[in-house]
Amino acid sequence: MRPVFANSATLSIPEWLVLAKGHLRTIKLGVRFGVWVHPRHGPIVIDTGYGPEVTTGRRSLALRLYAGVLRPRLEIQPEDVLTDLGFRADDVKYIFVTHFHADHISGLRRFEKxxxxxxxWDKINAQPMWQKLRHGLFTELLPDDFEDRLIAIEDLPVADLPFGRGHDLFGDASLLAIDLPGHATGHCGLVWPQHKLIYAADAQWLGEAIAQDRPPRGPARWVYDDEAAMTDSMALLRRASLAGYEIALCHDPVS
Ligand SMILES: [Zn+2]
Structure with missing residues (x-):
């Protein structure tokens, strides 16, 4: 089956903030997660989106301020999609984390197995707390035993793709992780070669920004980890698109 993507939340923001020469109008961005069923390993969750961990309950002041500025409107949670597919949270053996921003990791604690x-991770974890917060990483969202349960993509075997190289996650070429540096430390996407589909997470906020080479010029640049690397990642995605791959992003707009 193809992966299923759903919106954990929506965010309302002005278009110009996420697209060079964008309009002043407000657009509604999705905050997606995905579920894909591997024939042998069962349901794989791809990021978790925003969950109630960010918007309610006991949280650090920094996380409350963050949620107050972005004001995500929660929608569907990964467990809802799993239920529709006949699974429970405890059936999930693997979660692919594209990067560690709060809108990708909020629900990790809910998947105990x-x-x-x-x-x-090693590079991120070595940063002082203020730097982690500056990059939108709230370690309080990670399970206490996160490191024990972590599989480093860097340790997985490398395989060729028509537009570059990736890490073969399950040793059967069904799903590969590709480095898409720039947006955040360790930022990766996923490739399903059999579906000619790439989940490019936050390589950009909008598809037009990649296709038309219109990355935002304003304050959205402040969150980039490495702007030159982000430009290279966008070029790689344009090559993949020319090779016939469909590209999905985390924040594709919702109508
Ligand atoms: Zn991000």
């Missing part, structure tokens, strides 16, 4: 597949 899952291991986490992610890149860049």
């Amino acid at each position: 899952a291991r986490f597949i992610a890149a860049g």
Whole structure:
């Protein structure tokens, strides 16, 4: 089956903030997660989106301020999609984490049986707390035993793709992780070669920004981890698009 993507929440923001020469009008962005069923390993969750962990209950002041500024409107949670597919949260053995921003990791604590597949953790974890917060990483959202359950993408075997190279997650070429640096430390996407589909997470907020090379020029740049790397990642995605791959993003707009 193809992966299923759903919106954990929506965010309302002015278009110009996420697209060079964008309009002043407000657009509604999705905050997606995905579920894909591997024939042998069962349901794989791809990020978790925003959950109530960010918007309600006991939280640090920093997380409350963050939620107060962005004001996500919660919608569907990964467990809802799993239920529709006949699974429970405890059936999930693997969660792929594209990167560690709060809108991708909020629900990790709810998956007690899952291991986490992610890149860049050692580098991120070595940063002082203020730097983590500056990059939108709230470690309070991670399970206490996160490191014990982490599988580093860097340790997985490398395989060729028509537009570059990826890490073969399950050793059967069904799903590969690709480095898409720039947005955040360790930022990765996923490739399903059989579906010619790429989940490029936050390589950009809008597809037009990649296709038309219109990355935002204003305050949205402040969150970039590495702007030159982000430009290269966008070029790689344009090559993949020319090779016939469909590209899905976390924040594709919702009508
Ligand atoms: Zn992000």
